[in-house]
Amino acid sequence: MAKVKALVLRTAGTNCDWETEYALKKAGAEAQRFHVHKLLGDRGLLKDYQILVLPGGFTYGDDISAGKILANILRFHLAEALEDFLQEGKLVIGICNGFQALVKSRLLPANENHLPKATLTFNDSNRFEDRWVHIRVCSSKSVYVEEGELLYLPVAHGEGKFVPRDDATIQRLKDSAQIVFRYVDEKGERAGYPHNPNGSVEDIAGICDSTGRILGMMPHPERYVEPYQHPSWARNGLDKEPDGLRLFLNAVRYAKKKLL
Amino acid sequence: MPVRIEVFQKENLPDRLGEAILSEVQALGIKGVREVRVVEVYLLEGSLSKDQLEKICSELLADTVVQDYAYDSHLPQRKGTQCHVIEVVRKPGVMDPVEATTLEGIADMGIKVDWVKRARKYLIQGELTREELETIASKILANNTIEDVFLETDSVPYERKASSYAFNKVSIPIREASPERLLEISGQRQLALNLEEMQAIQSYYQRIDREPTDIELETLAQTWSEHCMHKTLKGRIEYRKGHIEDKGEVVEVIDNLLESTIMRATRELKKPWCVSVFTDNAGIVEFDRDNNLCFKVETHNHPSALEPYGGANTGVGGVIRDILGCGLGAKPILNTDVFCFARPDLPYSHLPKGVLHPKRIFKGVVHGVADYGNRMGIPTVNGAIYFDDRYVANPLVFCGTVGLIPSNRCKKRVKPGDAILLVGGRTGRDGLHGATFSSSQLTEDSKALSGGAVQIGNPITEKKLLDVLLVARDKGLYNSITDCGAGGLSSAVGEMGKGTGAEVDLEKVPLKYSGLSYWEIWLSESQERMVLAVPSKHIEEIIKLFHSEDVEATVIGRFTDDKRLRLMYQGQEVGELDMNFLHKGLPRPMKKANWVLPNYPEPDLPKKRDYTEDLKRILSSWNVCSKEWVIRQYDHEVQGGCVLKPLQGIAHDGPGDASVATPVLGSHKGIIVSCGMNPKYGDIDPYHMAASAIDEALRQIISVGGDLERVALLDNFCWGNTNIPEQLGGLVRAALACYHMALYFGTPFISGKDSLNNEFRMDDTTMNIPPTLLISAMAVIEDVRKAVTMDAKEPGDLIYIVGLTKKELGGSHHYFIHGYVGSSVPEVDTHWAKKTMEALSRATRKGLVRACHDCSEGGLAVAAAEMSFAGGLGMELSLEKVPADGRINRDDVLLFSESNSRFLVEVRPQMASAFEKTLKGIPYGLLGRVKKETTFVIKDRYHRTLVHENIYNLKEAWQAPLSALGG
Numbered sequence A: 001m002a003k004v005k006a007l008v009l010r011t012a013g014t015n016c017d018w019e020t021e022y023a024l025k026k027a028g029a030e031a032q033r034f035h036v037h038k039l040l041g042d043r044g045l046l047k048d049y050q051i052l053v054l055p056g057g058f059t060y061g062d063d064i065s066a067g068k069i070l071a072n073i074l075r076f077h078l079a080e081a082l083e084d085f086l087q088e089g090k091l092v093i094g095i096c097n098g099f100q101a102l103v104k105s106r107l108l109p110a111n112e113n114h115l116p117k118a119t120l121t122f123n124d125s126n127r128f129e130d131r132w133v134h135i136r137v138c139s140s141k142s143v144y145v146e147e148g149e150l151l152y153l154p155v156a157h158g159e160g161k162f163v164p165r166d167d168a169t170i171q172r173l174k175d176s177a178q179i180v181f182r183y184v185d186e187k188g189e190r191a192g193y194p195h196n197p198n199g200s201v202e203d204i205a206g207i208c209d210s211t212g213r214i215l216g217m218m219p220h221p222e223r224y225v226e227p228y229q230h231p232s233w234a235r236n237g238l239d240k241e242p243d244g245l246r247l248f249l250n251a252v253r254y255a256k257k258k259l260l
Numbered sequence B: 001m002p003v004r005i006e007v008f009q010k011e012n013l014p015d016r017l018g019e020a021i022l023s024e025v026q027a028l029g030i031k032g033v034r035e036v037r038v039v040e041v042y043l044l045e046g047s048l049s050k051d052q053l054e055k056i057c058s059e060l061l062a063d064t065v066v067q068d069y070a071y072d073s074h075l076p077q078r079k080g081t082q083c084h085v086i087e088v089v090r091k092p093g094v095m096d097p098v099e100a101t102t103l104e105g106i107a108d109m110g111i112k113v114d115w116v117k118r119a120r121k122y123l124i125q126g127e128l129t130r131e132e133l134e135t136i137a138s139k140i141l142a143n144n145t146i147e148d149v150f151l152e153t154d155s156v157p158y159e160r161k162a163s164s165y166a167f168n169k170v171s172i173p174i175r176e177a178s179p180e181r182l183l184e185i186s187g188q189r190q191l192a193l194n195l196e197e198m199q200a201i202q203s204y205y206q207r208i209d210r211e212p213t214d215i216e217l218e219t220l221a222q223t224w225s226e227h228c229m230h231k232t233l234k235g236r237i238e239y240r241k242g243h244i245e246d247k248g249e250v251v252e253v254i255d256n257l258l259e260s261t262i263m264r265a266t267r268e269l270k271k272p273w274c275v276s277v278f279t280d281n282a283g284i285v286e287f288d289r290d291n292n293l294c295f296k297v298e299t300h301n302h303p304s305a306l307e308p309y310g311g312a313n314t315g316v317g318g319v320i321r322d323i324l325g326c327g328l329g330a331k332p333i334l335n336t337d338v339f340c341f342a343r344p345d346l347p348y349s350h351l352p353k354g355v356l357h358p359k360r361i362f363k364g365v366v367h368g369v370a371d372y373g374n375r376m377g378i379p380t381v382n383g384a385i386y387f388d389d390r391y392v393a394n395p396l397v398f399c400g401t402v403g404l405i406p407s408n409r410c411k412k413r414v415k416p417g418d419a420i421l422l423v424g425g426r427t428g429r430d431g432l433h434g435a436t437f438s439s440s441q442l443t444e445d446s447k448a449l450s451g452g453a454v455q456i457g458n459p460i461t462e463k464k465l466l467d468v469l470l471v472a473r474d475k476g477l478y479n480s481i482t483d484c485g486a487g488g489l490s491s492a493v494g495e496m497g498k499g500t501g502a503e504v505d506l507e508k509v510p511l512k513y514s515g516l517s518y519w520e521i522w523l524s525e526s527q528e529r530m531v532l533a534v535p536s537k538h539i540e541e542i543i544k545l546f547h548s549e550d551v552e553a554t555v556i557g558r559f560t561d562d563k564r565l566r567l568m569y570q571g572q573e574v575g576e577l578d579m580n581f582l583h584k585g586l587p588r589p590m591k592k593a594n595w596v597l598p599n600y601p602e603p604d605l606p607k608k609r610d611y612t613e614d615l616k617r618i619l620s621s622w623n624v625c626s627k628e629w630v631i632r633q634y635d636h637e638v639q640g641g642c643v644l645k646p647l648q649g650i651a652h653d654g655p656g657d658a659s660v661a662t663p664v665l666g667s668h669k670g671i672i673v674s675c676g677m678n679p680k681y682g683d684i685d686p687y688h689m690a691a692s693a694i695d696e697a698l699r700q701i702i703s704v705g706g707d708l709e710r711v712a713l714l715d716n717f718c719w720g721n722t723n724i725p726e727q728l729g730g731l732v733r734a735a736l737a738c739y740h741m742a743l744y745f746g747t748p749f750i751s752g753k754d755s756l757n758n759e760f761r762m763d764d765t766t767m768n769i770p771p772t773l774l775i776s777a778m779a780v781i782e783d784v785r786k787a788v789t790m791d792a793k794e795p796g797d798l799i800y801i802v803g804l805t806k807k808e809l810g811g812s813h814h815y816f817i818h819g820y821v822g823s824s825v826p827e828v829d830t831h832w833a834k835k836t837m838e839a840l841s842r843a844t845r846k847g848l849v850r851a852c853h854d855c856s857e858g859g860l861a862v863a864a865a866e867m868s869f870a871g872g873l874g875m876e877l878s879l880e881k882v883p884a885d886g887r888i889n890r891d892d893v894l895l896f897s898e899s900n901s902r903f904l905v906e907v908r909p910q911m912a913s914a915f916e917k918t919l920k921g922i923p924y925g926l927l928g929r930v931k932k933e934t935t936f937v938i939k940d941r942y943h944r945t946l947v948h949e950n951i952y953n954l955k956e957a958w959q960a961p962l963s964a965l966g967g
Helices: A017-026 A037-043 A043-048 A070-078 A079-087 A097-103 A167-175 A243-259 B016-027 B051-059 B097-108 B129-142 B179-188 B195-206 B214-223 B262-269 B300-308 B308-325 B358-374 B459-474 B490-494 B518-523 B536-548 B578-585 B612-619 B686-703 B725-745 B815-816 B833-845 B859-871 B889-895 B910-920 B949-967
Strands: A006-009 A032-035 A051-054 A090-096 A118-121 A129-137 A150-157 A161-164 A179-184 A206-210 A214-217 B002-011 B032-046 B067-071 B081-089 B115-127 B147-151 B234-246 B247-254 B274-276 B284-285 B292-298 B331-341 B381-385 B396-406 B420-423 B478-484 B502-505 B529-534 B553-559 B562-570 B574-577 B589-595 B641-642 B659-661 B670-676 B711-718 B751-755 B759-762 B763-769 B770-783 B798-802 B851-854 B874-878 B903-907 B924-931 B935-939 B947-952
Touching: A006 A037, A006 A043, A006 B420, A017 A032, A017 A243, A032 A037, A032 B396, A037 A043, A037 A070, A037 B686, A037 B947, A043 B574, A051 A097, A051 A243, A051 B478, A070 A079, A070 A097, A070 B097, A079 A090, A090 A097, A090 A243, A090 B670, A097 A118, A097 A214, A129 A206, A150 A243, A150 B578, A161 A167, A179 A214, A179 B529, A243 B536, B002 B234, B002 B612, B016 B032, B016 B115, B016 B949, B032 B051, B032 B502, B051 B097, B051 B859, B081 B129, B097 B115, B097 B459, B129 B147, B179 B195, B214 B331, B214 B459, B214 B490, B214 B518, B214 B562, B214 B574, B214 B578, B234 B725, B262 B725, B262 B751, B284 B711, B284 B751, B284 B770, B292 B308, B292 B711, B292 B751, B292 B770, B300 B358, B300 B396, B308 B331, B308 B358, B308 B396, B308 B478, B331 B358, B331 B459, B331 B659, B331 B670, B331 B770, B358 B381, B358 B396, B358 B459, B381 B659, B381 B670, B381 B763, B396 B670, B396 B711, B396 B770, B420 B459, B420 B490, B420 B536, B459 B536, B478 B490, B490 B502, B490 B518, B490 B553, B490 B578, B518 B574, B529 B536, B536 B553, B562 B589, B562 B770, B574 B578, B589 B725, B612 B859, B612 B889, B612 B947, B612 B949, B670 B686, B686 B711, B686 B725, B686 B770, B686 B851, B686 B903, B711 B725, B798 B833, B798 B859, B798 B910, B815 B889, B833 B903, B833 B910, B851 B859, B859 B874, B859 B889, B859 B903, B859 B924, B859 B935, B859 B949, B903 B910, B935 B949
Parallel strands: A006 A032, A006 A051, A051 A090, A090 A214, B234 B589, B331 B381, B502 B562, B711 B751, B874 B935
Antiparallel strands: A118 A161, A129 A150, A129 A179, A179 A206, A206 A214, B002 B032, B002 B067, B032 B115, B081 B115, B081 B147, B234 B247, B274 B284, B284 B292, B292 B396, B331 B396, B420 B529, B420 B553, B478 B529, B502 B553, B562 B574, B641 B659, B659 B670, B670 B770, B711 B770, B759 B763, B798 B903, B798 B924, B851 B903, B874 B924, B935 B947
């Protein structure tokens, strides 16, 4: 049987591409990393893949604002190719810097008029922070996770605070069940800093589009696909299936069922 | 006239950067300020329509969800007389990566601009004097080494200035020069060469019967600098050991200290897994069937003193390039960082003139390290911070990188005829004279004199270089590679062409801006550049490959076979040197070293019944306290390999001993990295300081489950002025200890670096840093799933101490908090140390160890407290069975002695007998148990309580200092 093919799109300053490729391979996909220049040279390349991942990093140094330059490349140079990709019901995951690029390119939340609906901006602490966080799945819409699930994953960013343009945007996200992840404490309850590590409005850690197939999230699922990556494995053992791996397994399973 | 664009946070939203600045302003005692808001300023030159400007602002420069923008005549006006303005801009020629990205971003939208300049404007609301405004600018917002400040100016008129350079070959007459004139030339040109060296150069030119050109003198000065040549450690030393009974005063001549101590140990140990030591950019050791590991630790002290952010930033960038240039190029897999600063709460009145405040240096350095490492995608997993006020003018910044390299890519060899390919960033006037500058003493005027030595890095340029370089390596497109570090092309090409010869056309070097003379191009230390030796058949392919990822690659010359260095500019020969003279012509002077034991009396502290307060004071001392505030700013998870994180325990905030990582995803084979350092012991005896640092680095490896079998060591000596015989005497003793300990433990040194002359001169006084030796260690662990953390795991478990406690409080934190140094410095017990570590390794391998923490600063009591609060569990311990050397009748010695080679170990009760059997013959003792209750108790031999405190109070004491610094 054919394998699900995943593309890990990298560019100047991407730095989570290797472990994202590893996570996808471990989840059963055939994963390839390649440079955005290659895609710009041949936009048809995207047709061969069922999953597109924009991994974490500091694309273009996060100069001006995080993910902005990559977002503009997606918006001004790859919009059609991405539109076709999405029309075919395929999957897009943006992690950390990839999430920032998805939001700033207006792929998330869906783009209804010319104004961006939300942004990811500087953490309330005004500094980069690396810590593990609990997130709860608050939507049944996402194809990657089950509603009610609790995941434990690391965040590592300086610009991860989700801010909507206005209250109506938040209301729409709620109404259409597009808020996929919220930062919570270990019991699954919403709590302040440091549980919500960046001050995100409504504790939002990740959102999806109206189809549930585009996912953007600040935490890094690719950093928890082996049991010994968990910060407490030396206390709690190595038996649990890693939360990050589960997300990638679901993606590959969905793609296999629907897209091959 | 360029158009001015301003981007700022929407008025109804908080400005976090402004808030952070406000709190720093208030901390300076300036009370009148109510609010600070930050405005990003961009100046664009080009003919732009209004639509284009709108698009640039709304689609690129402003995040319109949270920001507003304005340009030209619509710029916001200042409201009222209480709004003050400070605008800060980088000086011409100082790199700003954002400008390049902005140009790129605008080009992406199909719009053309010719030039971008960026500045930052601060709007300060409140009542304040001009003087206060100036203080805010100079103490918080700007560094005049690299930045210009404009006060109360709404719209600073920047202009793009192009400078030009008229070629003129310059010769410097030295053949007839008097000794005074020779020294004058050395001083004027910042060559940092002494008379003997200048005279060697003079006689070379007398021999070849011509005068040197400026570029030749600069090349010689760079190659012969302390920084590049390690003249002191490799030179000759007359070492007076002091008086020894029957023999009188003993004097010994050491020919090449480095070779006869540190390198000698490696040679004598002959470990088959050492692949390359002390030859390449980094030491290389075996890892698994397909890969080797390389490790290098560098210092970037002088630049960090002047510009903490840029200095630390380029320090990280530089050591990463060492790894990229090791063998045929390794992939950086983790970083380590160790800093030495003065106390962050040092009163301003204690601050020497011309020196930045330690808190500012601290924050700038951490920020610089984090920004570079995080952007490069290299996890920073291990480090330490050491505080001592003698680092006030000479802070130390050690940056280390470990790389993974395929076993068949470790050898390099330049072939005559290979092209010299320069790849990466462009060349500017950055960092001129860095190599000679870092070999000199700092003074209060250093900022003015050496502004050029300060550089700002651009990590994304280096990241792009890294990505594509490894592809070129795997395709086998080049024969050799090295990095451009101190000394720039002069050092890189000079070093690579040592055995062949090289010819360089300097006008081919791509420049950031015009106006550089030929020698500036040659000596520039612009960052993010590497030099490759490429066989002619691969030139086209390799250039195409680099260009495919937007990395510049330019052939600037070729390697020859005549052992000459020939430098050309616009068709004229501007320099010609004999490689042999360049690399071997340096005279080897005799330096004097004298070792005198200092006289610090051993105090007799009053005995106490309760040491709880002492314990808390040690926990909250700068050197022991939690470094979480720093660690969290580093990405330690990127690449997915971090198995034991720097912060451990139930709330992920306990201090791990060493970090463990898997460089190959999916493989359980891992590496352990650790470090050891204790300058306080060096005040008493640098020999025991060095031995203790090695012991500390090793015991951290043992603590997490490693063993001594496969440990490689690195040394970094940072010393004061080694022209002072007593300073050099201490250095000799430290090097001797390195030799003895490496042999004893069977752990070879594979690489090292020294930074000498860390002395500050102001008026008539000089200040030297304490003798500082950083030992970094790297070990291989077969299965990372056997690694052990330091946090207490379960109530009921037993706590043992392993290793012998002695009355060794000299240089300890216990003495320190009471204002003493003492003389009883911890020594490494060469009867027990190795046996103790080996036995504990066996126990861990058998799975008998649940938690392990080494005893270092603060001894047993601090180690136990840390285990306890990291695990969120109490302990009840007794000193009754602490194995001691002789009878120790003082509780404070048992609690706080810093004797080496000691560990606290948590063991399940059902494993106790197996554990004790494994440790048979080794000094160990059962201290007590882990408790469910959160009280931490230590009792003396008569069951009287010595320490009694809730673990959360202990943790708070430990966390308070740096969280107060926060912000």
